[in-house]
Amino acid sequence: MSRRLLKSSVFLIASALFAGLAQVPAFAATPSVWIQSASDHIFSSSGRPSAPVTGIALYAARNEIQAAQIAVRSTSDATGVSVVAGDLTGPGGASIPAADITVSSEYNHPNVNKPGAQTQNPPDGSSNYYDALIENTPSALAANYTQPYYYSVAVPTGQAPGTYSGTATVQSSLGNVSVPVTVTVYDVTVPPANRSTFRMNNWFTSAGWDYAGTELAIPLQYGVTMYDANWWKVIGNIAADHAKHRNNVIWADFQALLIPNSSEDANGNYTFGWATYDRFIQTFIDAGALQYIYQTPLIGGTYGSPQLHELQNVNGVLSHVRAPANTAAATTYLNTVFSALKAHLDSKCLDSTPVCAPGRRWSDVLYMSSVDEPTNIDTAQMAASNWLYDRYHAYFPGGMTNEAQYNIAPSDHQRLSTLTPVGNDTDFDANYGYYQSQRLAGKDLWLYDADHPLDNHLNRFISYPLAESRLIPLMESSVGAIGYLHWGWNYWVDPLDWNDYSKGFVTLDTFNYSNQVTASASSGNYMLVRPNKATYGIYDSVRSEAQLYGLQDYELLHQLSAVKPVTARALLNTLITNTTTYDTSGADIDQRHKQILDALVAPGGDASFPFTDDFSSGNDANWRHLNGSWSVTPGPAYVQSSTDTASWNVVSAVAGRAYQDAAASVDLQITGVNTADGGNSNWAGLTVHSLNPTDTDSGYLVAVRDNGGLFVYRSGTQLASTTVPGYTAGQLVHLRVVTRGSTIQVYANGTTPLLTVTDGSFPVGSIGLATGGASAKFANVRINPLVNPVEAAAVTVSSSYEADGWSAGAAVDGGTGSSSTSVGWSSALNSTAAHTEWITADLGAAKPLSRIDLFPRSDGANTGMGFPVDFTVQVSADGTNWTTVASVTGAPRPGAGAQSFPFATADVRYIKVTGTKLSTDQLGHYYMQLAEIQAAGGDLALGRPVSASSSVDDYGAGWVRPALTDGSVASDLGYSMGWSSRASTATGPEWATVDLGGVSPVSRVDLTARTDGANTGLGFPVDFTVQVSPDNVNWTTVVTRTGYPRPTTAVQSFTFPPVTARYVKVSGTKLSADQFGTYYLQLGEMSVRS
Template identity: 55%
Template structure:
């Protein structure tokens, strides 16, 4: 059975109607039927100050009445309680007439009815063979004690009550209040002004109220509470419109601005906890060919009260309009003074245009912003961008492109971000196709993942125009739409009116959006302490704006893994990777180009292909990293010729593009270059390069430095300093060329601190492929152009030599590996006979950690020297008794020097008793040591043995640490995909060590071990020197299908 089936949670329900659980990010339908083994328990994983939900589905072959869900309190550690007051259950409204647009999720029956609106909890009738859906949600307060809370909910039905067990795991991570978010959520909603037509009429026409009457204010207060609850922290408040009730103008055109209504309105949102930013609707209105300025004039044509009119910008008084420069020169300083007095100035957004496209709009907007900036230096400004309009870009502090427009112009918008502008995303009735949007007919994951996508590209906000435009169209007199039953896409509104209460009904989409906003805050928190973990988890869900995970279970699983990583005391993820391509390219993803493997070669064979044909390493994120590959340009297009190229992508925000990270490439004319978002930021010629030759390209990205090695030289050919991209994907890429690639290697510098370390030596021979930098170039075997390091002192007499590495910062070390030269018959020559290995924190005071005398000439394999873990920055190897090379000269020679510490299993070879080896689903033996630590289906799920029919089956996994190592702890990582966390973990097992892989010593023995939760399980023992570690399961556990496996997400050794 393919283990992809293990992603779908299943359990048996019993009695009465069939009741089962669906996560909050998958969409149910009335025609949804229960899976073969229905899940019957709610398991939620929550940060504090967060809302977490699930869906309870009820179905029977008989008609039911009185169907509802009654929640109960949840009890946790030390008697702590999550009270019923913090738990809501709402039935889901089935909207019969949904227009299908975008990335449609079709109902099983193929119809047009979709669940979305979340109503009250009144009992409902349910027809036979129809699935009822209820949304169960728990709010976890900021001060809630972490731990597991247990309780239940009861499904009430005329066919009998069913109890649903509930558990909520509360983590220590806390989501900030809405008014202190790091994300800017801007859902435009109706109040006063905006377009002074349909938007202003929406609330009066739906609720039967009048502008500014008591019930209008009640609606707006309920909107404010809903905004706070759903993390909508950018408040859409029309400053000009809200001035109208309290402002007067005299006969000379002098305004006396009254702020009472404006303040009352804004303070609704301040008091509710929603207001972090104020965003005024655009002051320039259509038509695009002749934009008009929102202006106040005397209501009676002379003086006194005011009204709204549209006037020509930058124009003298005419046709009932004032001089619009005079109008703004009164409005803007008064607005500034009032915002200053309220403390709101720094959080206020001015917006001139909506979706500008014309030169006339640019002229008007530039005039307006110039006027505004006289009074508001360095203001917040923003506009929704339908195209890559740049006419007024100089005045915008934020760029907000349509998601598809961003996707088509990545370099433009990344350069805006790099220049210091905020980057938001925007959607409306567009984009459609496969793009993420929040249409009712789309997968809920698309709505939830929009904040994740924004985080991936370095953005911090999202804008949508239609929170509650409750009209079917844009024509007067703007009658209220039947929001529940009219034909609709979900573009005009995200929520629904609760007319009786002057309130708001939420929706599945608004809750999914909120969950995504909470995830964004967790990503921010995790990135601050574990940037590679945050990036990797995001990468497993999203490739680019059109390629993302549609499974709600998977999204919920990554949410849990964010919380697990924040709670874990382990360090950041580090994901070493090597690929000789002999097994195909299942680790790689590409959307363009003719990519294929043949033997050990990976080729992009289309020489006519355009720039940016990327194949990227899926589901992995990197910060500081060394990336190398052998490449050969095999053909170039006629356009560009020898200037065309092949190379590497490093730190790319979206793996399939070349403009959201660093492109480092070799041109066929011998030049290497570094390109960033449309700009070449460095280039150099490679000595000795011959067009079409096979060469090795290596890039080390460390901090703000990107260092490039290429060709026959030992020294880097190019170093650039740039801070635009700090983390992201790694990929192979071609531009107008076909190319072959071999021997890809990706190594986080945290795992190989010696690689590209600063090296000094007592002497160094710098010729014939030898050189001091070759000692730390990441190439363990000797190569003609990278033989390693050789001393060059007095070669005729035995003498002392030393080589010293500066790792750049202190770090734990427990082993130094010395790689002998490995060139054929000369293998092992130049390896010292007597030598010491020393470490130091300051480069002056040294501690000897290994002393060797009479060391026999080795072969070409690594010679490892373990020691008790120390904290060090410097490593020095001093040879006091040298051996002769093939010419009889006394030299000290190493092909490579490595210093390791921490998890010694990372990147090492694993073998197993059996393995299912499903590369597409992500089950592979190699995953035991690839560093992911998580079960992320379709990326890196972990390792699974073959299935068995009995628990009394022995399975084992073994790791070769590459040499003798001083170890005292083994950490086992269970699978952690919900709801299968802990499945496949053996209930009886041993941990054994061996120096030779044959004779084993048991250091850990466990029986009746309970099914674990997420996170590493560490088993300590007395420090021992060993090379091999074996974990043997002797009693296995069953999956939900009754098949017995041994399954691990990873093994760590330290």
């Protein structure tokens, strides 16, 4: 696209997880062979790892390609080196034949330009990088030189799910090395390229656009002439490659492709012949590549002098010319060509059917583009662009429009259906809220890369971490974008002067970069692929493959988002924190890819991540932040100490988790404000449902100003505001936000919502702590993803005392204790007659429940007062038909803590507690009082406290006791791994116990092993028991297992006759050892169900 701009947006989620850690055979003459992720660089100077992976393990959906790299290195020269792939055999005699496996040698390119500071340098510091994938022909290998081979498996759409195994053989004059291979195929299918959710637009050279390098690249590289048989052969191979790599937006200049078959007579009348255009478009349709047609920009020219690309009769030949834009003559011309274009495209269909289905005409899938990288200070260009779009829409009402934009140009955006900013800090990042607001208003969002962005932003430069090329589509997903544009797919020429094409072009040496004029020509900016001149075909690259895997990841993540949106967003958040902070490990992306597949086929519903942090751990390992000065201080509290307003995007977010319906609360105190910028209007609060964890301009910002203002903000728009009653500067505020569906309720120092907003723009996302121009203390963070569904339920009561911290809403505010602002609910006081009182909670929808917890008031000497003596607990699915699940008489005055009432699992929407005999106070007054009502069902262990025989408690790695019940079955290092006992040389015993919070009916315990790639199943006990107890003293064994095999990622379920218990313990009596001979008991997650 731009001469200036090289960009690339890579999104990932990986595919290849690698098998065990067996050592390479130590035969002196045999080459060393090891395996590496296909999304990580290997260099010729890379040495063999100390613990090399020696087997390939790939995980793939149907209609998906996945790969690994086989690295070969020897201490002596070798000849005849190549890799031979064998068939893979699977379940029921099914196979993946070697014909579906491609092995390529990787070409080591010298003289690679390394732009910016994000370069991943080879160990020897050279400018040599492997990129092109070439023929796997036997070749020589010099001593102490590493040669990678690219092993790629294409899984057919109809492949039977299951695990397929076989070998690949590294052959050489020094002997053969066998590499074990497994490919696990999931019962999931990636849609074909031309039915994708994502829109991938790699501009490629063919005809038109600049009418220079675009038309010269193929003829100069292949020695062909435009439109001769071999030129069409190249185009056909490009189409096939686009289909394979999911490049479904086809770059096609209709005017250039009209020239061979069209004419203009002496009177200016045009006769348009569409044969060449139709052949070009149909080539991509037939290849399975085309889903959209993208017209090349029609306006060029210089600053202040926009020029329209036109076709005119020049000396009897229809030719391309540039004429002034936005004139009467140009308007007449556009009316002519757009009218003809619309009529022709309306007559063409993407499908070979008698009747074209709605949305399937060529005219339905056309993008029009006026200018490449318009500048917002060129008013003539802006006016010409809008003029062109107005003429286009006169013939294509509602037609799609798009253009690559290097700087923000709102005056140009009104006519655009798609905004495609460069993904850098000055355009996209600096205007993130604006782009989100435009997306919410109905515009599509894409991102664009070229020779920018540089540093701390994703791009697909050769020297950048290879994983970036894969991450770009996932970054798009993380910001709500649906497409990606890069200009340089195969611009295989370099102009001597970018401002004057007439000076000529250099035919680039695309392999050795020996003759480029422009430095970025050898950076990967100009090309993602290279010409295979002998076959008129295409040499792919490790970057083109990584980009493909990212596009596949996007499609799979999209499928997961449709059924498990919280799981999908949480997995994405472990890779991408924001547009400048992301994971560049290909192996990590491989693991997320597998976890997405695992989640797609796993039974059950979406993930739920209850979370609490009182910061008593002394660290903030559970949090991620980009800006501000965050630290944990004694108290304990989480402090953001900066009042700097250079950035208003100061957020620390809960790491690796996501939320949909949830109640989030925090105690916060503003400790200082920037008096020079905002003063006491500056704020602190919560972010809710942010797309990226550290965003304030996606999702919702709910905050308190130091002047008492309370507001809800979304992407540049304040949705609601009020004041906190009685607020004084620096006051401690208990802020609580409850989201249910599209309703957001905001509470501050009370149990009555001060703000209620209805907005469904951001239904799922991260939760974080935020400040703007203020320093603040945060404490007692609690997030309930409505695991306790009673929180913030609608409450009706027989009577209520609404003062002094008592209110009906206080019985469902999530707090189990009594405080001055929320003691609980009390019936009306001063009644000296015995009577009945009741309270009913409406959960809004039926939930499977098996326990109700009633919490007495717990305010010192008054603890337990008002708790009913005789009462019933009833549940109902419809509010009419009630089932009594508890009937209590003569209950003594309780202490603090839950009074639990278990019952057989039932679908419950309404909960009613009726006091039929009330207790009296010292004055003889009858009343009924409860601090809180809660309910439990489903996974009874979720979010519950864990005790253990020993614990690593490595917060940085994610091995901590709370991680055993945090809802995360995906083991992600640095986020949530699960629980691990301390290392031991003994085989056991070790144990972990979960307190369910109250006696509950229990009949099943689910254990999930760690699920981090090659380590999956490590630490799972060989011999173990599951025990239950009502009191943590007297135990009953309900499960005994011996000789248990190392599990996969699948949940290990253990059922037993129903019992009533509060505590559940897993005891490993014989542990397994890791590869170093160390014994642990390790569990990724534990759940308990009735």
